[in-house]
Amino acid sequence: MNRTRTPPHLITLILLTGFSPMSLNMFLPSLANIAVDLETDYSTVSWAVSGYLAITAIIQLIIGPLSDRIGRRRVLLVALLVFAFASAGCTFAPNIEAFLFCRMLQGSIIGGYALSLAIVRDTRTEREAVSLIGYIGMAMAIAPMVGPMLGGVLDTFFGWRSVFGFYAAAGFGLLLLCWFDLGETRPQRATDTSTPAPGTTALIREPLFWAYALCSTLSVGAFYIFLTGAPLVAQSTFNVTTAELGLYIGTITVGFMIGGFLAGRVGQHFEPTTIMIAGRVVACTGLAGGLLLLASGITSAELFFASTIFVGLGNGITMPGSNAGAMSVRPDLAGSAAGLSGALIVSGGAVLTTVTGNLVPQTNGGQTLLMLMLAASGLAMAFAVWAAWLRKKGGYPARSSDPSL
Template identity: 55%
Template structure:
């Protein structure tokens, strides 16, 4: 087979996902220096994060359906090419608005994550996809931890523009790798008279099982967003710990996720995806529920408090890969659309929950409020999982899964 017609190797998919994650957070340590050089406020420079997240949601809604029409390969090559050009633009920017404009264009790289999800489903059965997605998800856990460290080092040694030169070089390398290794995986078929018309995005949105899987993903990842929004306040005002120590606790929830995804790679081939989702939601709810009981009984200790939140990471590692695989399997012919819509919904839910958490934390008992919101969000994921199990039975009677 020629490279353009052969499926990509797993390292290529991992790198596509990792760079889409690094594009968000690697340059965070440089925000203050960027504000100083462009003589603008920190709030204005922060648009490079908030605005970027908003654009990624739109990008995923576009590239998902587009890949179901023209294929995965041209979408990946096109969006990585845009990312490279945008990275060069950021590097050469001489004012804040030029910088922000090119920064928004960098959001095209989020297609790497969405397309890697769709490609996995194109080339694997549902249970195999869940295991592979769990493996890829580990890169999403490691990249956020390493990204700011690399970015901070580059900024210290060479200045903030070095991070964007790093983006440029990484993008070029990934583009070459994808050109060589990323073959088309979308199962195109020659249509014959009388064949059913090709699927449309609206066809997917009308299916209740898709929404069950999507809501589970939104709630599961949403609990992590809640933690990121509220943990710094609890750490500073309640426990009086330093930002360095807080970093260890944030890393602990990430390590919980790594453990959960590792278990998923081993167990997903043996158990149905909804069973994996249920196990993850029960783990998250049990850990947070226990933490709440201890807290409400008058025992406030940093170990038990943040120990409870680790179960969110563990539960997400068990749940999210299977929930993603389920969403992409409802209509395999619309896997690209499902990946894009699911990703956009997760970003939107995360943004909304972050705002709600910030508002509630300032007006109430912060430690109780944080665990309560996390528990409520995780419990919503449990309800979505139970709904998915019920809808899945109906779906299997209509559209057999592999």
């Protein structure tokens, strides 16, 4: 059976996944200018970040199952069209109400990330998907570093509206690219209208899916904990400058890129759960080492942030396996799995950032920060081990090794 029809090129998948984080952070340098220009306060305009994150979680819960029912191509094209017009709306917004309304609609771009993962699983075996997602993640990690820099340059020379003009142009460009390059990749059996499409409830009743999804959520959660606590710890404990802090924060992203490359290289040769556990061991080992250094009285900023690099490295190794595994539990529901996993990651990140903000003390918070990161990474390892046990117990992947099943 022919499982796919004109699957997209790798560059298309990279652009779709990479533009999602850029839509979140590229305009961050402009927040203050937006508040001044639209005559509002900073706390109100900050809803463009917090509200946007909440909307993307909801959108993923809708887009994933919808793509399982009517196809990846149609859903993705509509999502890109909405994003492009919403970006144009932000560009010409006359007031904060119109701006925030259009900004929320921009959340549809998250479909580019979620559905790209589903498309990879549609067109590859499970192990091949691990490898490809690793390479895509490696390239995607560049976007969070480049986005704010590009946004800052555009704002400086052309004003904040030019950033959203760039979003609009890129949105229409991606729409055109996908129109010509992306065919329908949903498994053929799912297009059979003689039988009802299985619901998302069939997926959430699978313990194996939750093992994969919660491993992803807590792995990324350790990164959210780091982003929340690192600025405070860097200033209060190590007295580093903001420029140095930016460099230290960037190192965890470099670690993620390296981890993604390693997963891409070895993903086809090992079980996804083996890759996941290896990534968790890397993350936990680095954090444990950092805690031992602090306990021995060593408080060097370089050594502290060297230990947090292992979180990025471990996540880069783990995430391709956990993503591919979650979508392989029910390949006919790969879109739902990608959407639900993504929503859990965003929601979990929101919870963990709140917890971190309340628990990390104003002074000498380095040990608390590393302990919180280690707790999240350790729980993620427990779920990875659980996934391995469930696979062995249930005879997986014989049940669904073929995406067409």
